[in-house]
Amino acid sequence: MAHDHGSRHGSDSGGPLWGVMAEFHDPAALSRAAEHVKQAGFSKWDVYSPFPVHGMDEAMGLKPSKVTMVMAFMCIAGFASAWLMQWWMGEVDYPIAVAGKPLFAWEQATPILFELSVLFSAFGALFGMLMLNLLPRWNHPLFGKPRFLRVSDDRFVMAIESNDPKFDEGSVRRMFESLGGTHIDRVEEGA
């Protein structure tokens, strides 16, 4: 979020160019544009939509999310720590015979093994998702654009970053125009 009003509302903050953004009027137009930009070989670009657009992953050529790997790792970690905790505390560190039950056995350990596996995986899901998305990040050049804030409502936006090897402001603008993009605008850093 921007801190001073001037830069949020002005279109020329004077900062170095971060990229160029354009609006598309529906998910279909956005998907077609994404398909085109992928074909054109851009790498530092993204689309922004109020909800995950169906089929956008294929249109953009995104790989399946790695969050499942984070969760799998956390699941194993949860299982292992539940096993170690119950075995070490119950059999090694403080053995106490109750009702003739064994000090440690997998049957009696099952509920906690299951619960901690799930608990760790759930943390892996939320924090893994945030980590892969490089979030939390409360500032971003795009937040300097008042029109961008309407993506959270009903707008569909695409932005290509200036550090993309194929980036050229004029040709990117022409490409957005040919794809039906409107409100094509420069996005500056340091907003």
Added chain:
Amino acid sequence: MTTLQPDQATALGLTRVGTHGFDPETLDGTLVSDPALRPPLVLGNRDFHSVTNTICGWVENPTPKWWMPAFAVASGIAGLGTVMIVFLIITGVGVWGLMNPVMWSWDITNFVWWVGIGHAGTLISAILCLLKQKWRTSINRFAEAMTIFAVICAGTFPGIHVGRVWMAWMLFPIPNANWIWPNFRSPLLWDVFAVGTYFTVSLLFWYMGMIPDLATLRDRAINRMGVKVRLGPLGLPGLGFLDRITNRIELPLNTIAAYAYGFLSVGWRFSARHWNNYEKAYLMLAGISTPLVLSVHSVVSFDFAVSIVPGWHTTIFPPYFVAGAIFSGFAMVLTLLIPARALYPGMKDFVTARTVENMCKIITVTGSMVGFAYMMEFFIAWYGGNTFEIQAFVRRAFGPYWWAYWIMVTCNVVSPQVFWFKWARTNIPFIFLISIVVNIGMWFERYVILTTLSGDYMTSSWGYFSPTYVDIFTFIGSLGIFLTLFLLFCRFLPMLALSEVKNVMPQANPHWSGYDKGHGSHGSHAKHGGGH
């Protein structure tokens, strides 16, 4: 496109609703019985912008007139409960009606009842998500919030019944000065882990689902940041002079909102690369929550089933507890949803008559499952031929607590059967009544199970438990805590999952081309383009 996409059928259905308007046969148009026609999930010919405006409006508009009195009553009752808990702590558990042999009673009844209520949230958000039941999008946020508040109420009871409340931390495997660890072979400890995990995972699931919607509230608050909010007249009787002061007070509430929602939404910017990870994480979380929701009440039932008390030591307990939990959870969702649906303008467009009807059907299914479990308990007691087991069940139905047993059967088994009839499933006030009846019935189910303690093996240790006023007011107080939290949720957080609701609208489909082949989308674009 030669085949009709599911969302196209939805769109066609929506058009039909639009032309015919209100149809008494199908209530709001969503109760169409033709299975080929998928009823629309969002009514009122809404576009994305009007969905955002309506749902965010509940948070952003001035506090509704009914909210303050409702909050005052709820927090007053919560205060009463707090006084009772403090009284219990400074005096001792003797202020409850606990006695020998009924050494567990309303505290555990309330605990099991509240945990059970908490099951609907995860069921709706996880299991119905995996089953691709799109109607869940309008109620999942609501039900998840309810889950978290119900589990908070539930967690209070074991916390305070331990007697020495300041030792409650010893429930957890924390190193302590006595060098001892909890007994991992006890179902009571499994319970700590099961309920603790359930609460944490529900909270993570709820929060993760809310991140995009908090970002929407953030962006709208940023646009209002320069506008200060006037406190305005308090309207307190006899204190009119204060209004002159409060009329002049201006608060930077929009700035506070922008920073608060901004902080909580972690800088979410609706990027497709982020949605890619988000959707997978959400689906996986739903996947692991599904066995979790089934495990929690199974573990709670182990508290009873692993003991050797006649009437408790049965293998039917886990599935029977889970069915009862879903049953009571759906009833509680309806109890809260029906007034909210009436009080919040526009909510009926999202929570359609069909959504309510679907919930009634689930109540009938799960109610019949618990009814079947009640029958099986008696059958197995008789078929097993164990004298003590037979005695426990005969005593349950015809002993000193016969009245509790028959209230339970009437409320849980008989009352939900009315939903076999369509008029009952579509009559909103009647559904509200039944939902409360089911809540009462489920409370009595937990109570009936607990009172099995009043007569086990030895006649010398038979007794009759009666609650004291502290028991009763602590329970009522927990209802107050629940309602207080719920009212705060309704006031400050997005009650419906905005991005999910938008995603099930026909316009969200990239292959959608308008209700009338293309012209509709252009028309709505022209309307959008004019804004701001």
